[in-house]
Amino acid sequence: MGTDLAHTFHGIGVSAGTAVGPLVLVRPAPQPPADEPATTDAAAAWAQVQAVLEEVASGLEARAAGADAHAKPILEAGAMMARDPGLAAGIETQLGAGLGITHAVAAAVAEYCAMFESLGGYMAERVTDLQDVRDRAVARLLGEPEPGVPTLSVPSVLAAHDLAPAETATLTADTCLGIITEAGGPTSHTAILAAQLGIPAVVQAVGILAVPVGTTIALDGGVGEITVDPSTEEVALLAERKRRREAALAGGTGKGCTKDGYPVALLANIGTVDDARRAAAQPVEGVGLFRTEFLFLDRDTMPTLEEQTATYTEVFTAFGDRRVVVRTLDAGADKPLKFADLGPEENPALGRRGLRLGQIRTDVLDTQLQALAAAYHATGADVRVMAPMVATQAEAVWFAERVRALGLPKVGVMIEVPAAAIRSRGILYHVDFASLGTNDLQQYTMAADRMQGELATLLDPWEPALLDVIAMACDGGHAMGKPIGVCGEAGGNPGLALVLVGLGVSSLSMAPSKVAAVRTVLAAHTLEQCQQFAAAARAATSAAEAKAAVLAIADPILADLI
């Protein structure tokens, strides 16, 4: 081990579990070197570039052959671009003008990117594909391996600055033992995906990229600790923690309830039909959040009523008589729909997203509701439909009328805007239930962008201000006799789950991999204890203090599971 290298790193644990394995780095994109010589023999340089582009194209094709239906067309399009005669002509021109070899590639790509960006929409998104081809070609020209996630030949721990959703799409728990990133926050894509796949993960681990590739790394995705080149004792300690964790998790598969029998429904968050099938096989009491965006986001045209009906029917059928809470389309400027793009916005998170977009594009919302109604009538399932980003009573009324007019049995709203939490009583007067989207609720309560890793300290879900806002929302629910659930990441955190139950929520929805730990801690505490934890956490002056206060008075089993 290098003398100047830290032995342990601390980040934020975002997906519980432990792992020990060799470190593999997700290579960053190389930059064309500043001191690159100018091209003097354009023909020779062109021959070299041509050979490299062909290698890039065949590499992408080989990956496409083994990819799933989602990744395949993206990889094939990349291969097509690498072999594109228009790109070739552009590079030849740049080489002819004397630009250095990697600079010529970058300049030709930049020209097309500028053109595509000015065209906007679908074309602007192709810029990412083109830049990917450029990065691969530049790396090869520099004699380096291609950037991105390398092929994992042995089970490894993956480290990266941050992972793009496309990069994480190919990871599986059998080869990827753990994920560590320098950037990212507790609600970043990496965190959500790792939890979904059950891969232990730590984000905000600054310095991890300085550790040499191949070094043995031990990580604990619960507490966020990383050990470089661990000693035998340290590995044994981690194994002991893992054993205790597994023993604690062996606590059964029944319905969620506290030690004194107070029921708390434990539900799954899902996004696709595949997710639904996997989650339905797990001991969960249904779905607390079905994100329907996946049906829409990659599409140039709106999915038809028939297609949507078929998809929803499949999901409802998978869960039989268990509940399925469906969130209507939550899109907006940060997740634009190609067929309903309202144009760029200064502050997408504060813009026309969620139900606000639904109120403008009523055709999109109504088609979705009609499909949900048709699937409900076909299956007779326990379907509950809720709207994202509701802020006012008027919005709740508008949505509830539309849903009820179609004969759907239950209508609710997401509470993710502080206004809706503060005045939940008025909103719940008009609907049957509410679900707290704690990720967005925290982002809006703290005025801190949840995708910005640097703001992670403001986005700790133990934040007492967030707990106060949740308490207000729950008070309104009690006053109206309407149930309030949680479907944000906080619901799957074993410690916070206890606090949330103490605050009055009646269901918790999370990545299916997190359900066992939450079930176990719930069964170890009474409702009254949960209420004490909630009071202790709200009495704290910081997130760290809130967490410490709860750990100090909770059963030790909680510490094993965090």
Next chain:
Amino acid sequence: MPTRQVAVASSVGLHARPASLFVQAATAAGLPITIAKEGGKPVDARSILMVMALGAKHGETVTLSAEGEGADAALDSLVDLLSRDLDAE
């Protein structure tokens, strides 16, 4: 040189999947083929980047030109392709 004019029938215009299908067909013809918008500079029809950058929208007329043996037949089949709503198929 044989040329053809055709209005783009795809509802999304000549990008995404329709562009990709068009470029694949043009490449398969094995001839130098160009495509141009009205009054615009002809570009290589075998380049997905150039074809997409052309930005031909639904209903816009494009001019196809090809040189060499079988040019007429190749152009006819490309015209046929562009006359269909590729995105809906």
